Amino acid sequence: MNYRFQNLLGAPYRGGNVVVVNNTHLISPVGNRVSVTDLIKSETTTLPFQASSNISRIAASPDGVFIVTVDDNSRCQFINLRRRVVLHRINFKKPVAVVKFSPDGALIAVAAGKLVQVWRSPGFKKEFFPFELVKTFANCNDKVTAIDWSPDSKFLLAGSKDLTVRLFQLNRLKDAKAKGLHYNKPFMFLGHRDVIVGVFFGVDKKSKQVNKVYTLSRDGAVFGWDFIKSNDLDEPESPGTPERSVEGDEVSNVSKKRKYVDVNDDDGVGNWELAKKDYFNQSPAKLTACDYHRGLEILVVGFSNGTFRLYQMPDFVCIHLYSVSHQKITTATFNELGNWVTFGCAKLGQLLVWEWKSESYILRQQGHFYDVNTIAYSPDSQLLATGADDNKIKVWTVSSGFCFITFNEHTNAVTALHFMANNHCLLSASLDGTVRAWDLFRYRNFRTFTTPSSRQFVSLASDQSGEVICAGTLDSFEIFVWSMKTGRLLDVLSGHEGPVHGLMFSPTSAILASSSWDRTVRLWDVFDGKGSVETFQHTHDVLTVVYRPDGKQLACSTLDGQIHFWDPIDGLLMYTIEGRRDIAGGRLMTDRRTAANSTSGKCFTTLSYSADGNYILAGGSSKYICMYDVADQVLLRRFQITLNLSLDGVLDVLNSKNMTDAGPMNLIDDYDSDIDDGVDKQTRVKAGYDLPGAMANRGRPIVRTKCLRIAPTGRSWSAATTEGVLVYSMDDNFIFDPTDLDIDVTPEAVEAALGEDQPSRALILSLRLNEDALIKKCIIAVPPVDIKAVITSIPFKYLNRLIQAFAELLENCPHLEFILRWCQELSKCHGHSIQQNSRNLLPSLKSLQKAITRLHQDLGDTCSSNEYMLRYLCTTSSKQ
Template sequence: MNYRFHNLLGAPYRGGNAVMVDDNLVSPVGNRVSVTDLKRSETVTLPCQTSANIRRLAASPDGVFLLAIDDNNRCLFINLRRRVVLHRISFKHPVATAKFSPDGKFIAVAAGKLLQIWRSPGFRKEFFPFELIRTFADCNDKITALEWSPDSNYILVGSKDLAVRLFSMKKRKDNRKTFKFLGHRDTIVGCFFGIDHRTKKVTNVYTVSRDGALLRWGYSGDYNNIIGDQLHNSEPESPGTPDQGVEPNGEGDITQTMLKKRKDFDGKDEILGEGNEVLLDNLKWELLKKDYFMQAPAKLTACDYHQGRDMLLVAFSNGVFGLYQLPNFVCSQMLSISREKITTAIFNDRGDWLVFGCAKLSQLSVWAFESDTYILKQQGHYFDVNCIAYSPDSQFLATGADDHKVKVWNVSMGFCFYTSSVHTDAVTALHFMANNHCLLSASLDGTVRALDFFRYRNFRTFTTPTSKQFVSLAADQSGEVICAGTLDSFEIYVWSMKTGRLLDVLSGHEGPVHGLMFSPTTGVLSSSSWDKTVRLWDVFEGKGAVETFAHTHDVLTVVYRPDGKQLACSTLDGSIHFWDPFEGLLMHTIEGRRDIAGGRLMTDRRSAANSTIGKYFTTLCYSADGSYILAGGNSKYICMYDIADQVLLRRFQITHNLSLDGVLDFLNSKNMTEAGPIDLIDDDNSDAEEGVERQTQGKLAYDLPGSMPNRGRPVIRTKCLRIAPTGRTWAAATTEGVLIYSMDDSFIFDPTDLDIDVTPEAVNAALDENQPKRALILSLRLNEDVLIKKCVLSVNPAEISSVASSVPFIYIQRLFETLSDLSENCPHVEFILRWCQELCKVHGPSIHQNNRNLLPALKSLQKAITRLHQDLADMCSSNENTLRYFCLVSSKR
């Protein structure tokens, strides 16, 4: 019951800009924020959501706060380290870009044509956390780029009116016009301050436009010479202070000695500001140089400037990026990393890594240009994920989608480490074999392929005499027989895994076979079809269909309970039917139409309450112990039902993203025009940032009878549900990607046998008195995770056997769960393994008799031990190679 959102897989990047915070890469994924730790090679997704797809991210200089602005102009102010939302604000205009000032005190927001300066809120709880300090309204078109000066006193702003303006944070007494940098012929993409590394002062301004032009601006020599002459003629403030002039080229910095006094030129141009500083908006700037990147007809889409290295990074719509050394405009590197538009390109803080994002390919990569290596390269699926499958040890998750690809993800790390492109059409079904490294995949291209993702190869292909379209897949427990159901011929094909030979063709269905599964305990195969039947087949005896379960509506999917004693199937009327496969009797029926009913589509002519579209379950999944079932479909909800009582336990809303269709229950009539909904009117322009292509269905447009196409926004729905064999996590293949939900025990207090004497104080007192047996039993009765771990770790290794024998069998499951958690986070490997060994010795017969209830906990323990074994094996192999190298070097000497 206590599941909560944990991570998002299958879509590393969907558009917007990425930011670097220390060695963490922060990137938007739809309406969520993903944080990738590049040192530990782990990625997590923040639990908070915005109301629509995130358009812009901005991080504070100290890396504590994060600003996330979505397409609805709503902003979240997030504590990045605590992963909580501190404040919220809504802007009145579309926000193109936003940045924190270098001192972290202010936030510059480009809201349409306006440049707004807000005071940055902190940890304090305030009624008005955001305070608007100033508003600049000098731009004639939408702002597209902005940059702060290092001292946070000036802001460069570029807009679509082809001009870059220099604004000062200090209010002036005179009504001086804002200085403009003119000369570009296309939209401004970036504008940056050039810094003199010796004096740390602004010396240049760089402006970059979409047509690939780079303009370099500098101080006018006349102003510097006039200031220098007047300072030379004035008396020094103290004896012995030498006068210093300006560098001969007129582009140097005005030193502090020259700025001792405040000077006026003709009583009008105020050159020096308070505190002996140069007022940049009073200086006369001139164009020093104009360069071109020569990538036409490609457009420049993203750029970034690193002040420390004085390097400019530019990216283009043809997938090419360039790295240039300024101010000499020397190309250091020019590479092509994609065939599609690069939507974001930034430096890290040190300037040795380059971060690129391609929204159309859902690709995110980090490139170390000094060593010419990838630090990170992750690419998601182009279209919706159709099917997912957990490995037997729950370490890996496989995904298949309409882009013809199969990907295998490490669930703990959140990274994809294997991608297969052997299919030529949409992947529709996946199945992990018992050996944990063999994966079966079925596709509409008429093939079933066996993939070995340890050796990265397709070692067997199963085909039919004539081309078919496979939409379901199953394998028996021994892994000797492979079965696949078809979409077009309504048949089930049976192959031998060892030889790849076609053994049999099962006929009898009169509709597409969308559900296929072997019984976990017997060799009986169950299949569901749109012909309103569920059939049981004896594949090994070759008797054909042994029993048929008839329904009044189309059957969409079928699953077995883990013990094989129950069969569940969903029908088009929104019901879930539970059958006894041995007696052939209907056990239970759950009516789920009201529970699964989702929001209203933009094309719907009826309200959500009166519409029949989407009120059925297309995917089912039993829990690890078989006590409850998860159900999902063409809706924003995933339902969890208790099977014994036939009641709804919990309903998960998979997203609150209003950029998707079907999230709202009621539509706003203001968005309806004579030509139809506003969102369906194609008014996109070429300047808009490209994200995921507008699509609601991939090649599987046949999904269900009565489903209506939507040519606007993607429709929210769940295509596949799977629970990990450990029972601790479950995954849902949705429109936004693969959502991972994990069990959270940190906020749940569920005592096993509570008494007035069972308290944390009693546990600590028993530990102080050196009574580990009593302390452990008291902590297990209290069911407090921290206390249980403390008691387990406090046991003397020599006393593990006696303490394990004193634990009642009722607490064994809880103890196994604690040991599996310790195995993943505790360095005492041998100590934990000895605990597991003694528990299995003492309670072996009881564990064998109650294997169904203990199966999730034992699977979790197996997963943790397997991961430990792999890590130790890699470490030993590395150490062995290192020692061999040292021995070889010493022998040569």
């Protein structure tokens, strides 16, 4: 019951900008969540909170402690990154294009529509109004698209859709009028002929003062501007009310004479002049992303055709030119050192970190860019395979959240996945009419199962021995049986009169269970060839079927929202759970009935038993996943998979103000050509995408759960949803869950017990406190000769937590023999108690078994390698 959200797989990036903090941690938005990737450890985690809609902008403080996120509804969250909590919230009430911290971290600049707002950055202190508006610049004539701070946090550059760049000063000088400085009217950089994409301050390496400004527009133009101090001008300055701008095509003599505040700390005066104009010459591709590193004076630019370039400024020398995809690059950013460049492609869900000096990738991750249909856990729960509508299969490491292999041989949607018992083979079924077997050692498709005529497979199963492979079809309503060793078709099971969407072998016998839309569940004896041996009739279409892990119970869901539990041995109906009310929730924008009165989607399409078989998870076309107690047929808990209002079906009640004569307002898109860079409306009309004057109705993704799987260890479960693959786990070090806490149980008391050479007392105190780091420290501190005495003194109620600690230590601790001795003494001292309460301890014991099995395999591989190396050396020495 203590499952909490842990991670989001299958979608490393979906849009918006990314930032890098502390040089090695990549912060990226994933829908309405924030993902943090450690580029050194190759691990990714998803923060536990959610925004109200898809996050479009992220900014990080210079020290990496705070981040600010802004979603599509202009709602902002101020987050403590280290503690992973939201400190403050605010609504900017206008579309936010850019948000950026000042270099000193005290201010936050926000481009809200045509305004540039400067807010005081909140801190740890709780305040009623944490955000304080310091200043607002309302000089722009169109939406602001780019912002940059000067190094001293006193000046702001703002680029706009009105093709201009403005220089703003935050603090007004008292003697500005006496000096003849034009403070109230910001300086304007003119000359660009397209929307401004990036604006950057340049710094002189010797004097460390701002002496340049770079402005970049979408048509691929780069303008370099130099600041000329007053004593360097040819003509003397004169006060007055001059023209406030310099055009890129022609520098006015009048404007040369006018004085403006120096952007450096010496409060001098001078003017800006256009020094150089350069072009990328990437037509028809448009400039879509850019970043500038002041220290190295390197500019990176990304284009709508998927290419990027690195330039050494101000000489405009191209260092690198590469193509990373065939879609638009939506974000590009340097880390603080400037040795890594991060690129993101929203349409492909692609996130890349490239080291430009060595020309190598630090990170390459790409998620599924269509819905995930099916998932499968490996027997040791370390790997998770996903199959989607993009015809691809990806295998993820659950602990790190990284995808390490992608199989793309299927030519149609992948509908079912199954791991073999040996943990090294993965089976997949697809609508392209093939079932494929994948080798996870050599990463290849070593066997393909086909049928005499093309079929569409939607379900897949394998017996415990791995000798027989079965797949159910969508079109012919048959079940095909193949031999795993030879790949030959052994049998075709006929009898169903509808698509076979559920297929599973009994864990304890060779009986195959299948469910179909013909309202039946059938049991088949595959090896004896007797055909269907039992048929369970239902009143509605059967959507899926699963066996309990002990093989003594069968669960199936029907179209009327019920879950039926059968005894497969006696053929009797044991229980029935009515789940229509439990899964109901969420009204679609196109629904004409309320969520309470609607009958569509009120059924479970996927089921999964827990490791001990006591409870079952159920999900479907709803925002809820339900957990039921099987014996009592009661709802234990409902998990709401998302709060993202960018998806359809999240709200139970819709606002009637958003309904127009043309339909829901959110489904109407008048299509602004500026959104899709380089593609105008006339091109779309000629291509037949949109009719002239018509409005495109692209719809919104509908929240749903397509597949549920509980890990064999029982410590976690995953759900393939519209948001991606959500991973819920009980193994979370951030959870504080004391077992037996009182005023004397403190970390200081644990340290004192260790100092007084009382390892048994220290370990029990740490178990009562349930602090993960302290428990492991106390285990390591026990001398090997005292292990038996300490383990004998541990009460039974703490064994579950102690076994979890052993499993985690085996995966990360180098003291292998020491931890195994703990496990041995635990089995000797508490073996009888563990055997009597095996059901309660089963998840922890499976985690321990997983860790020991993995270590055994690693040691076996190392020993085999050493053995072959020694044989080779002995053979070589004997020949010499």
